[in-house]
Amino acid sequence: MDSGPCTTIILLLLSFVSITVSESVIQISQPNHHHHSSDKRIRSNRREEILYCDSWKYAVETNDAGVWGQIPPRCMGFVKEYMTGDRYMSDLQAVADHSAAFARTVKVNGDGKDAWVFDIDETLLSNLPYYAVHGFGSEIFDEKAFNAWVGLAEAPALSASLRLYRELEQMGFKLFLLTGRAEYLRTATEKNLKFSGYNHWDKLILRGPSDEGKKATFYKSEKRKELEEEGYKIHGSSGDQWSDLLGFALAQRSFKLPNPMYYIG
Secondary structure (H helix, E strand, C coil), X not given: CCCHHHHHHHHHHHHHHHHHHHHHHHXXXXXXXXXXXXXXXXXXXXXXXXXXXXXXXXXXXXXXXXXXXXXXXXXXXXXXXXXXXXXXXXXXXXXXXXXXXXXXXXXXXXXXXXXXXXXXXXXXXXXXXXXXCCHHHCCCCCXXXXXXXXXXXXXXXXXXXXXXXXXXXXXXXXXXXXXXXXXXXXXXXXXXXXXXXXXXXXXXXXXXXXHCCCCHHHHHHHHHHHHHHCCCEEEEEEECCHHHCCCCCCCCEEEECCCCCCCCC
């Protein structure tokens, strides 16, 4: 039987398949330059975003930013990641460690007049559960909603601050809690503090009717001055806002806790 035509057809088919497969391989092996360029741009934008927000946070924490309102919208993810991550906890512990180291250098006289002043919100207690559902500081502050949260008395303790608080108590310091919360929130505040592990403070100072409208720096300075006039020596002061620490009647050493979520002047 003559196989010439069949052989020719088979050879043509094999040649077609070979060419088709070769073209497919060539197409697959070609690099996707558009995809790699897109990835590179995304990484570059992400790096620029982190640098911008990290520098913004630095300016806020050092008070170089001065008065500011909400966090930049582009930094919401950055602030969320910081506040819910290990870095925030590590920063808090670093502040507590330096505070305790200084406290150990103080010669507590035993006359009951060696004092340490603490702010409460974002210093002893964390309002992160509230801010987590309010944009981590990217929303305009809603005083009514925040006070409703305070009324629940469910804010957890900042563990590093709680350990510092207890260590200072054991050293013999008199502990004063000075907050911008209104007087009508006293019961809820006391309940929350005790629930979170804070006890044996010497005085809890809240804003009374005569303190309404006063800038935080002036209000807290006045209250520290009153303590000094009662004979107390304020060795240390801890707060997450510069308004907790600046003004007059200053502590011998002030310790600023991190808080990129909001500013109180």
